[in-house]
Amino acid sequence: MASINIIKEKCVGCKICIGSCPFGAIEVLEKKANIGQKCTLCGSCSESCKFGAINFMMERVEREDFSEYKGIWVFAEQRYGKLKTVSIELTSKAKELAEVLQTKVTVVVFGSEVKHLSKELIAYGADDVIIMDAEWLNDFNDHVYGELMIDLIKEYKPEIVLIGATSNGRSIAPFISSTLRTGLTADCTELEIDKAERLLMQTRPAFGGNLMATIICPNSRPQMATVRPKVFKPSNPDYSKKGNCILLTVPSPIEGFVKKIRDIDNDTGLNLTDADIIVSVGRGIGNQKNIQLAQELADALGGALGASRPVVDSGWLPYSQQVGQTGKTVAPKIYIACGISGAIQHLAGLADIEIIVAINNDPDAPIFKMANYCVVGDIKEILPLLTEKIKNKKIKK
């Protein structure tokens, strides 16, 4: 257990610690700092105090011996026998991490008729692919897949388990981690290894992306994280690479208490998360009719249409097109932000983008700080001109 207290004699009431606390837990009363209920004992304030007035003690817990936990696991998600792209991205990333730890990558797949997926997973970095293949495993089910995964983890003892932060992944991961009583970090955007301690350093946005936090799980295993699609790039697949496909005997069916009655898939137009070019509209578009201007540009470029939250909240575009913290994370080559101010929650949805173009009539809009190409002007004027020029050029060629 850690403890924290203010050494009143040393405190000068300078208030610097107030700003250093990510949780807003410190107040200065009668010229002395006071640590309140919101304190999570993170220790940030102690480092900020120039007077050594904050006594923070982190008791060194005897580290358990985790040497029997080995290897990095990826829980791969598939649908209709096709891997989700995030599973491939995670397999590639796991390989990178495994090289630092000098350990193996194991990918786990559940489903029906999914044996063929092992080749692809091995090409992207898996050393072993564990497959449970049975007709009753066809549909993702939190309870069923979760119990199977828990049993496997208990038996094989991986030191790290990575899961894609899809809606299924975000739903099953806490089921697994809470059963194993281990830590789980949601929606990581960066994963690194502290080699000496064999710790997974999991970085994720906090406070809606205003702050980044690096999270560790030192005292329990496995270390678990979910990662959003598109955050990592898939490696170049190597189909000559060797690996093991381990077909496990499937236990008799587990009773699911949640039954799927039917699927209703959206008609998939160009999927935002897969698009190379995204034209995104914000409140600056003014009204629903004007969205057509952005749609035409997207069509001319062969790209997809995205939106900021106010546009979706106004019902001008469906939620599936929202980019940002509470929408999708996107990673196109080119992102064209039209009439978007660039709020941090919106930027949180922009992953690895080569080129950001911003069109905005306010030269001080924060989006310009992020953009590679800045156009100060009225989108209603610029968009049609731009579309026309793109169309012309393409025809000439």
Added chain:
Amino acid sequence: MKIIVCIKQVPSTNEVKMDPVTNTIIRENVSAIINPFDTYAIEEAVRIKEKHGAEVYGLSMGIPAAKEMLKEAISLRIDKAMLLTDRKFAGADTLATSYALSRGVEKIGKFDIIICGKQATDGDTAQVGPSLAKLLNIPYATNISKILEIKSDSIRCMKITDEGYEEIEIVLPALITVVKEINMPRLPSIKSMKNASKAEIEVVTFKDIDADESRLGLMGSPTQVKRTFVPVHDVNSVTLEGSAEDKAQSLAETLLSIKF
């Protein structure tokens, strides 16, 4: 029927301003609100109550001041509320939070449905719902956008997935987490506000719940924040000049040179 709604108090904004000189966070009197997603959970529970008859219990773990928030939840027409508050609960990550809530649920007693918000806006983890369900050993489903039918031993609902929707049936007692699409929360009425002002919030501390101290608060939290930092963005930026025509022209050229 008894319904428990898990309600979290969160800061009203995630705006974190940095002091450029000291590089520290400036927090300007941010007020605390009910986690927006939890207002949909409250409304849905109340709608079930109005249609089928139920007692709706609000449950929160938080600082003592969260009592006021629970009163607000009563003004949104829930019947009773319990606040778990103790220094021993502080510093909890999602696992320790779920554990504390599971002890709170145990204290409330038999229930049919637990409703959580999809996620809390301060952490956006969406982990507490599924964790809590697992600790209570009950089935759960996340991202519920519509309850279609309530039977005595099961409910039928629509769930939002990455691909569209799924219609599912869950055996009760169960836990669901709900998304914004599920309803339009109503404002308090004069009557419900009166109820709220009279309401007594049950305050529960460590000694009132049968809990294992080592699984609570900071001690019971396997994850630790190692460091926090402000993301920096360094970009090569070009501002296009000239008339609208010129800007469009040079932007078109740039785009075409990249793409085609």
